[in-house]
Amino acid sequence: MWNRESGEPIDAFRLRRMVDTLRHRGPDDEGTYIDGDLGLGHARLSILDLPCGHQPMSNEDGSLWIVFNGEIFNYRELRSELLARGHRFRTQSDTEVILHMYAEHGDGFVSSLNGQFAFALWDRIQQKLFLARDRLGVRPLFHTTHRGGIRFASEIKSLLSDPGLPRQVDPLALDQIFTFWFPIAPRTGFVGIEELPPGFTMSVTREQRRLRRYWSLRFPPASRSNGTARRSDTSYADELISLLDNAVRLRLRADVPVATYLSGGLDSSVVTALSHRHLGNGSRTFSIEFEDAAFDETRFQSEVVRRLGSIHSSFRCDGRAIVEALPRAVYHAERPVLRTAPVPMMLLARGVHESGIKVVLTGEGADEILAGYDIFKEAKVRRFWARFPSSRRRPLLLQRLYPYLSGFQRTAGYLQTFFGQDLEDTGDEFYSHRPRWRATAPLRLLYGGELREQLKGYDPVAELRDHLPPEFSGWHPLSQAQYLESAFLLPGYILSSQGDRMAMAHSVEGRFPFLDHRVVEFAATIPPHVKIRALREKHVLREGVRGLIPDPIIDRAKQPYRAPDHGALLQVAGGVELTREALGPEALATSGLFQPEPLRALVAKGSRQPALGARDTMALVGTVTTQIWHRQFIQNEGASS
Amino acid sequence: MTPDAEDLRRFIIENFLYGDQRILLKDDDSFSGRGIIDSTGVLELIAFVETRFGISIEDEEVIPENLDSLAKLTRYVARKQQSGSHAG
Numbered sequence: 001m002w003n004r005e006s007g008e009p010i011d012a013f014r015l016r017r018m019v020d021t022l023r024h025r026g027p028d029d030e031g032t033y034i035d036g037d038l039g040l041g042h043a044r045l046s047i048l049d050l051p052c053g054h055q056p057m058s059n060e061d062g063s064l065w066i067v068f069n070g071e072i073f074n075y076r077e078l079r080s081e082l083l084a085r086g087h088r089f090r091t092q093s094d095t096e097v098i099l100h101m102y103a104e105h106g107d108g109f110v111s112s113l114n115g116q117f118a119f120a121l122w123d124r125i126q127q128k129l130f131l132a133r134d135r136l137g138v139r140p141l142f143h144t145t146h147r148g149g150i151r152f153a154s155e156i157k158s159l160l161s162d163p164g165l166p167r168q169v170d171p172l173a174l175d176q177i178f179t180f181w182f183p184i185a186p187r188t189g190f191v192g193i194e195e196l197p198p199g200f201t202m203s204v205t206r207e208q209r210r211l212r213r214y215w216s217l218r219f220p221p222a223s224r225s226n227g228t229a230r231r232s233d234t235s236y237a238d239e240l241i242s243l244l245d246n247a248v249r250l251r252l253r254a255d256v257p258v259a260t261y262l263s264g265g266l267d268s269s270v271v272t273a274l275s276h277r278h279l280g281n282g283s284r285t286f287s288i289e290f291e292d293a294a295f296d297e298t299r300f301q302s303e304v305v306r307r308l309g310s311i312h313s314s315f316r317c318d319g320r321a322i323v324e325a326l327p328r329a330v331y332h333a334e335r336p337v338l339r340t341a342p343v344p345m346m347l348l349a350r351g352v353h354e355s356g357i358k359v360v361l362t363g364e365g366a367d368e369i370l371a372g373y374d375i376f377k378e379a380k381v382r383r384f385w386a387r388f389p390s391s392r393r394r395p396l397l398l399q400r401l402y403p404y405l406s407g408f409q410r411t412a413g414y415l416q417t418f419f420g421q422d423l424e425d426t427g428d429e430f431y432s433h434r435p436r437w438r439a440t441a442p443l444r445l446l447y448g449g450e451l452r453e454q455l456k457g458y459d460p461v462a463e464l465r466d467h468l469p470p471e472f473s474g475w476h477p478l479s480q481a482q483y484l485e486s487a488f489l490l491p492g493y494i495l496s497s498q499g500d501r502m503a504m505a506h507s508v509e510g511r512f513p514f515l516d517h518r519v520v521e522f523a524a525t526i527p528p529h530v531k532i533r534a535l536r537e538k539h540v541l542r543e544g545v546r547g548l549i550p551d552p553i554i555d556r557a558k559q560p561y562r563a564p565d566h567g568a569l570l571q572v573a574g575g576v577e578l579t580r581e582a583l584g585p586e587a588l589a590t591s592g593l594f595q596p597e598p599l600r601a602l603v604a605k606g607s608r609q610p611a612l613g614a615r616d617t618m619a620l621v622g623t624v625t626t627q628i629w630h631r632q633f634i635q636n637e638g639a640s641s
Numbered sequence: 642m643t644p645d646a647e648d649l650r651r652f653i654i655e656n657f658l659y660g661d662q663r664i665l666l667k668d669d670d671s672f673s674g675r676g677i678i679d680s681t682g683v684l685e686l687i688a689f690v691e692t693r694f695g696i697s698i699e700d701e702e703v704i705p706e707n708l709d710s711l712a713k714l715t716r717y718v719a720r721k722q723q724s725g726s727h728a729g
Contacts, residue, residue, distance in 0.1 A: 410683075410684065410700060410703055411680040411683045411684065411703055412703075413701075413703050413704035413705065414673060414680065414683055414703070414704070414705055414709075416705070417671065417673040417674060417705045417709060418673055418679070418680065421674060421676075438676045439676065439679060441676060442657075442658065442659075442676060442677070445658060445659050445661045445664075446659060597659075597660055598659030598660055598661060599659075601655055601656075601659050601660045602659060605656060609685070611681065612681070613679050613680070613681025613682055613685070614679060614681065615679055615682075616681075619659075
């Protein structure tokens with residue numbers, strides 16, 4: 001925090017309280033530094049240089065101070081360069097490398113970092129505060145302006161530990177969550193609290209505040225993406241695996257044991273196998289098992305474990321466990337979610353923590369950068385069909401995409417009406433995502449009168465459009481769809497609500513080799529038709545890992561990660577009560593966000609039917625978690641509520 | 642029981658539009674086209690119609706031409722009842 005306008009000295013108690021709310025992120029050590037009207041606080045999860053990495057940390061003459069969350073994976077290489085230029089180090093930590101990089105290169109040094117980071121650096125001489133966040137948005141950083149001063153923290157709850165800070169729902173952010181699953185950065189669910197977007201730095205002096213984007217995902221123009229690839233698939237595959245292997249190696253750097261998450265899918269199996277190469281026998285793997293066979297992937301997890309011989313631990317998760325942990329997951333996510341899928345990730349992190357592990361590598365990011373999601377194939381088929389809209393055969397390809405959805409086969413005759421909307425509007429920049437947003441649009445029927453009033457004339461898609469880079473319209477449709485997933489859903493949901501916040505709830509740090517920026521930048525150059533060969537997603541990765549992981553894992557159909565939701569909320573003891581309370585007339589009247597009648601109808605429907613459709617499930621989970629979130633943060637009842 | 646468009650309209654609004662009476666649903670409005678129904682919704686509609694009108698819907702009849710608007714649905718149910726495919 002920096003009272004840069006008032007010059008008021010920092011209240012040490014208030015600073016300490018901000019740190020205390022983040023002890024789950026850093027239970028090993030804590031520290032504060034106060035320089036008149038500026039204060040830095042830190043809760044540490046010790047991973048590198050355990051005895052000497054205490055923070056806030058300064059350079060040798062105390063002119064630069066830093067608090068830092070995350071990892072700089074190439075810190076050894078940077079350190080060698082700095083040593084050669086005459087810098088002297090007191091520790092073996094990556095934190096100290098940041099200080100010296102800034103001293104040597106100024107603000108621009110951020111582009112040299114390979115890592116996942118959020119930090120605040122205080123330059124005493126220039127009286128400048130410098131905030132930075134990693135390229136893809138792995139580590140969080142929030143800030144707010146209060147009485148002319150700036151406050152910043154890894155989580156919003158730390159900012160809200162000051163009772164003087166207003167707590168108000170941002171209706172536009174809520175509408176974005178109910179449309180896209182995430183608020184568009186810099187928005188958060190709260191008015192006045194912003195997120196520093198991925199790939200940005202913010203430089204703050206007494207006079208001004210300057211935001212600068214130092215990195216953004218870019219694709220080649222469509223004119224260069226089409227046609228025949230100049231390189232063979234194998235050559236793309238080889239380069240990808242070589243980069244990925246290096247990314248894994250860098251991410252194994254730690255002074256504590258590192259494990260991997262193994263879902264049983266392709267991506268986490270690849271990361272596990274590559275880690276195993278470096279770690280050898282004794283490598284550890286962790287998985288979630290679901291009681292419900294529709295979600296469970298144990299068979300595939302076992303296949304990989306058998307092949308590699310890792311020391312494996314698996315945690316069983318059922319509807320009851322999900323319901324019990326849901327309020328705590330919302331407290332950590334700090335925003336409503338439309339699916340319960342984050343909850344098992346939090347329970348997994350608990351198991352990992354209890355096993356004494358602090359760092360895990362996962363396969364996160366592969367589906368975005370290598371085009372693994374169904375939405376990419378769906379858009380490809382729709383475009384193929386749009387060339388001959390009267391074709392009866394072309395839409396049948398869509399049937400192959402969702403074999404895991406119950407009832408989808410019986411409604412095959414409906415493919416044309418489900419996916420045929422705006423079929424020929426192929427010039428639409430949001431072509432790939434329209435069907436998805438159409439599916440969430442009816443959720444607005446649930447909004448209460450005041451919320452509807454506040455949203456009158458508001459179009460979240462128009463706001464999203466404002467955040468697209470100027471080159472976007474010139475990209476290949478697959479690149480456009482990948483950008484939407486990578487620049488928005490990835491940081492806004494996957495890495496946050498389902499990633500960092502769930503892992504850090506139990507002091508576990510996730511590391512993501514597929515999100516090494518060198519891997520991401522290389523993947524962006526792979527031509528679209530090579531990324532998805534016919535309808536085979538992640539083709540290049542599959543080509544590259546033959547022999548490394550078992551064939552059944554390489555050739556299995558993609559199973560998206562899902563968790564029991566509707567059944568847990570409406571048909572399991574505990575869930576029924578939780579839902580009844582969250583959506584009861586009193587709670588709804590207090591928040592004023594939703595109308596009671598439609599929710600009564602929804603709950604009644606969900607109680608009498610064995611299954612709910614995707615939209616109803618999102619309606620249920622979205623409203624229940626919004627109500628919990630409102631109680632915890634707006635009504636300030638905290639984690640226990 | 643003869644198919645009643647109002648009965649069907651009520652079911653559609655209550656089941657798929659959270660009972661929102663302000664929504665104007667015309668007889669020819671496409672359920673899937675207007676985003677009212679998804680694939681699970683079609684199954685819910687089938688279950689309702691089968692129970693309500695005592696007919697049984699074959700897989701090959703699960704097509705928008707039969708079920709995708711109030712008008713189509715009413716006609717389809719009437720036709721099924723006439724052809725004597727009453728379940729009971």
